[in-house]
Amino acid sequence: MEQTRKMQRTIIGYIPAESPMYALHPVARLILFLATGLLPLFIEAPEYNVLFIIIIFFMLKYSHVNLSRLKIFLPMMITVGIIINLTYFFFPINTEEGLIIFSIGRFNAHFHSFMWAMSIYIRIIALLLASIFYFSTNRERDILVGFRTLGFPFIVSYFFGLILRSAGIFLEDYAIIREAEQARGLDVRNLSFGGKVKHFSMYLVPLFTLSIRKCEDISIGLFSKGTELSGKVDGKKRPDYLKHKMKLQRTDKWIIATIIAASLAVVYFDLVVDSFSLENAWLYRTLRHTWFNL
Amino acid sequence: MNAIEIKDLIWRYEGRETPALKGINLEIEENQFIGVIGPNEAGKTSLVAAIKGIIPENYNGIYKGDVKLFGKLNRDSSPRELARTVGMVFADPDAQFTSMSVEEEISFGLENIGCDVEEIGKRLEWVCKLTNIEGLLEKPPYDLSGGQKQRVAIASIIAMKPKIIILDEPTSMLDPISKDMVFDLLRIMKEQLNLTVIVVEHNVEKLVELADKLILVHDGQIEKYGATETFFDDLDFISEKSIRVPGAIKFMHMVNASRNKGEHSPIQLEEIEKTVKGYLKGDE
Numbered sequence: 001m002e003q004t005r006k007m008q009r010t011i012i013g014y015i016p017a018e019s020p021m022y023a024l025h026p027v028a029r030l031i032l033f034l035a036t037g038l039l040p041l042f043i044e045a046p047e048y049n050v051l052f053i054i055i056i057f058f059m060l061k062y063s064h065v066n067l068s069r070l071k072i073f074l075p076m077m078i079t080v081g082i083i084i085n086l087t088y089f090f091f092p093i094n095t096e097e098g099l100i101i102f103s104i105g106r107f108n109a110h111f112h113s114f115m116w117a118m119s120i121y122i123r124i125i126a127l128l129l130a131s132i133f134y135f136s137t138n139r140e141r142d143i144l145v146g147f148r149t150l151g152f153p154f155i156v157s158y159f160f161g162l163i164l165r166s167a168g169i170f171l172e173d174y175a176i177i178r179e180a181e182q183a184r185g186l187d188v189r190n191l192s193f194g195g196k197v198k199h200f201s202m203y204l205v206p207l208f209t210l211s212i213r214k215c216e217d218i219s220i221g222l223f224s225k226g227t228e229l230s231g232k233v234d235g236k237k238r239p240d241y242l243k244h245k246m247k248l249q250r251t252d253k254w255i256i257a258t259i260i261a262a263s264l265a266v267v268y269f270d271l272v273v274d275s276f277s278l279e280n281a282w283l284y285r286t287l288r289h290t291w292f293n294l
Numbered sequence: 295m296n297a298i299e300i301k302d303l304i305w306r307y308e309g310r311e312t313p314a315l316k317g318i319n320l321e322i323e324e325n326q327f328i329g330v331i332g333p334n335e336a337g338k339t340s341l342v343a344a345i346k347g348i349i350p351e352n353y354n355g356i357y358k359g360d361v362k363l364f365g366k367l368n369r370d371s372s373p374r375e376l377a378r379t380v381g382m383v384f385a386d387p388d389a390q391f392t393s394m395s396v397e398e399e400i401s402f403g404l405e406n407i408g409c410d411v412e413e414i415g416k417r418l419e420w421v422c423k424l425t426n427i428e429g430l431l432e433k434p435p436y437d438l439s440g441g442q443k444q445r446v447a448i449a450s451i452i453a454m455k456p457k458i459i460i461l462d463e464p465t466s467m468l469d470p471i472s473k474d475m476v477f478d479l480l481r482i483m484k485e486q487l488n489l490t491v492i493v494v495e496h497n498v499e500k501l502v503e504l505a506d507k508l509i510l511v512h513d514g515q516i517e518k519y520g521a522t523e524t525f526f527d528d529l530d531f532i533s534e535k536s537i538r539v540p541g542a543i544k545f546m547h548m549v550n551a552s553r554n555k556g557e558h559s560p561i562q563l564e565e566i567e568k569t570v571k572g573y574l575k576g577d578e
Contacts, residue, residue: 009437140394140434161394168436169388217389220352224390225450226377226406233374233408241401241418244411 007066011168012135016064021137025252029138030146035259037130040123042270045281046115049122056129065136073132081121088117099292111291115284140164141242148243154231162218166211173210177203295364297458297490298322298345303359305340305349314340316514318359322492322507324457327484329505329522330494333536337514338494342460345492347376364457378407381451385463387443391435396427399435400450407454421453424486425479441472448479458490459483465497473497480504499540502526502561510535527558542566549573 007014021029036056040049060067092113099111138146140161147157178188191199231238269275278284288294300320306313314337322328332338343349347368350357361368363379371379381403384390393399400421404414422428425445435443444464451459461480465473477500483491484504495501501508508525510518512535518525526532526543533539546559546566553573560566 010434011436141398144394144398162392164394165392165435168434172388172436214389217384217386218392220348221384221390221392223348223352223373224346224377224382224384225392225403225454226372226374228372228374228406233406236408239405239409239411239414241405241411241414242398245415 006064008139010135010139011164011171014066014069015136015139016066019063019065019137021063023251024255025149025246025248026138026142026146027149027248028252028255029134029142030150031256031259033130033134035263036133037127039263039266040126040130042266043123043276044119044278045276045283046119046122046278047281047283048276049119049126052126053122053129056126056133060129060133060136063133063137065133069136070132073128077125077128080124084117084121084124085114088113099288099294101291111288115278115281115287119278119281145242145246148240149246149248154238154240155229158229166214166218169214170207170211173207174203177206295324296321296362297324297326297364299360299362299365300345301360301362303344303361304356305344305358306356308354308356310355312514313356314514315344318344318514318516320509320516320519322490324490325488326490327480327504327506328490328492329498329501329508330492330511331496331498331501331508331537332511336511338511339462340514341511342382342462342492342494345458346380346382346460347371347373348382374407377403377454377456379456380458380460381454381456383444383447383451383459383461383464385466387440387447387467388435390447391443394434395431396433396438396446397431399446400453403450403454417453417455421449424452424482425449439472441468441475444468444472444476445479448476452483452487456489458492460492460494462494463496464493465495473500477504498538499542499563502540502543503563510537512536523561524558526561546570 006017008017024032036052036059040052043049043052057067060070089109090107092108092110093116094112095108095110097112101109101111101114103109143164144157144161147160148154182188188196188199233239266276270277274280298320300318303315303318304313305315316337318341330338330342340349343353344361345363345368347361349355350369351373363371363376368376391399393402397418400418401414404417409417418431422431425448427442427445427449430438430442430446438446444467448461448464465476468476477497480491480493481504483489493501493505502522502525505522507520508518508522509516510525510532517535518531526539526547529539529544529547540561542563543559543561543566546561546569549570550559560569
C-alpha cells in the first residue's frame with residue numbers, strides 16, 4: 001500500500017511520485033534515453049553493454065523507480081534470449097573457423113554464432129532497460145514537451161500525444177468490457193491459453209467499434225476548440241505554454257552537452273578505432289582462449 | 295443585441311429520411327441563460343451543434359437556412375473564429391479530453407485561439423480558482439473521475455472566454471454529486487460571467503433554477519420558447535411533448551388550481567417553499 005501511494009499511474013505503468021530525475025528538463029531526460037537506448041546498438045562488445053545495463057540499474061535505483069516491477073519483464077527477457085540463441089544455433093554464422101562449443105545431433109553450437117547471439121541479446125536488454133527507465137521516470141506530457149523542445153513540429157508532437165491519449169481510452173474501454181464480462185460470471189483465469197486468445201479476439205470487435213466512435217467525438221472536440229494543424233495562429237507561430245513554462249536550466253545544458261560528447265566519442269571509437277567490435281571484445285578473446293586455447 | 299439568430303434552418307443527416315431540424319427560427323439575446331429541453335431524438339443536440347458550426351462542418355447531410363452569431367453567418371467563420379465566439383462542452387467527458395494533463399488541456403484551447411503564454415498563465419490561474427480545480431493541474435485524464443473531467447472540460451472552455459457557451463447534456467454521464475458540482479459551476483457562470491449560456495439538459499428541476507428562458511424542442515421543431523417563470527403555465531402541453539414536469543411544479547399547479555388562483559405558479563423551489571409556507575399560515 002505504501003509502495004502504491006509513492007507511485008503515480010501513467011498509461012504504460014507507474015512513475016515515482018518524487019524523483020531526482022524530475023529536476024531535469026524533459027529534453028535532457030529524452031536525450032539521456034536516446035543515448036542509453038541507442039548507444040548500445042553501436043557497441044558489439046558485450047562487456048560494455050553489461051556496463052550500460054549496470055549503469056541503467058543504478059539510475060533506476062537513484063530515480064526511486066520500484067525495481068520489483070521489473071519482474072513483469074522477466075518472461076519477455078527470457079523468451080527473447082531463448083529465441084535469439086536458438087536462431088543462431090540452428091542458423092549459425094561464420095562456421096568456417098570450425099570452433100564448436102557442443103553438438104546436438106547434426107547441429108553444432110558455433111563459438112562465433114554463440115558470441116554474436118550474446119552480443120545481440122545484451123544490446124536488446126540494454127535498449128529495453130533504457131526504455132523502461134525512460135517510461136518509468138516520465139509522464140506523457142514530459143515526453144511531449146521533450147519532443148517539442150527538440151524542435152519537432154506541433155503536428156507531430158500533437159499527433160503523438162493523441163496516440164497516447166487514444167491508447168489510454170482504449171485501455172479504459174478494455175477494462176470496462178472485461179469487468180462487464182466478469183460481472184456476468186466469466187472467469188478468464190479458468191480458460192486455456194487458446195481460449196484466452198480466442199476470447200481476447202472477441203473483445204476486439206466492441207473495442208474497435210468504440211474506438212471509431214470516440215475518434216469521431218475527439219475530432220469534433222478538436223474542431224470545437226478551434227484546432228487547426230498548421231502550427232500557426234493568425235500568421236504567427238503557435239504559442240506553447242508548457243514549453244515556455246519548462247525552461248532549460250544550466251544543469252540541463254551541461255548534461256545534454258556531456259551526453260552528446262560521450263555519444264560522439266562512442267561513435268568515433270566504434271567507427272574509426274573499431275574499439276567496440278565483437279572480435280576485439282575482452283570477453284570474446286577470453287572465452288576463445290579458455291575454450292579453444294587460441 | 296442578438297447573440298444568436300437562426301432563420302429557417304433545416305438539417306437532414308445523410309442516410310436519414312426525415313430532417314433532424316425542420317425549419318428552426320430562433321433569436322437568443324446576449325447574456326441570457328437558456329435551457330433546452332425535449333425528449334431523446336428531438337433534435338436538441340443537432341440544434342446546438344448547428345449553433346456551434348459542428349453541423350454542417352463535421353457531418354454529411356442537407357443544410358438549408360442561416361445561423362448567425364452576433365450578426366455573422368457561422369458558415370463564413372473558420373473553426374478558430376468560431377472557437378473564439380462559441381465554446382461547447384459535450385456529454386462524454388472522455389471524448390473532449392484530448393491532452394495528457396489538465397494544465398495542457400486548458401492551455402490547448404488558449405493556444406489554438408492565439409493567446410500569448412503570459413495571458414495563458416493568467417487565465418489558467420483565474421479559471422482554476424473559479425472552477426475549483428487548482429489541485430488537478432498536473433493530473434492526467436485517467437487519474438480523474440467523470441465529474442472532475444467534466445469540470446476540467448467546462449474550465450477549458452470558460453478559459454477561452456467565448457461570448458457564448460453551449461453545454462450539451464453535461465451531467466448525463468455523471469453521478470449525483472458530480473451533477474450538483476456541474477450545476478454549481480453553471481450558477482457561477484450565470485452570476486459571475488458576462489456571457490450567453492445554452493444548456494441542453496434533461497434535469498428540468500435543476501434547469502429551472504438557473505434558466506432565464508427555456509426552449510422546448512420536439513420532433514425537430516421548437517414547440518415553445520419563453521421565459522422560465524411562465525413556461526410551465528400549460529402543464530398538459532408540456533407533458534404531451536414527453537417532458538417530465540418536476541413534481542414540485544405539478545404540486546404547485548394542483549394547489550393553485552384548488553385555490554382557484556388564476557396567475558401562474560412559482561417554479562423555483564425557494565419560491566414554492568415560500569408560497570406553500572404562506573398558504574399554511576393562511577396568507578392569500
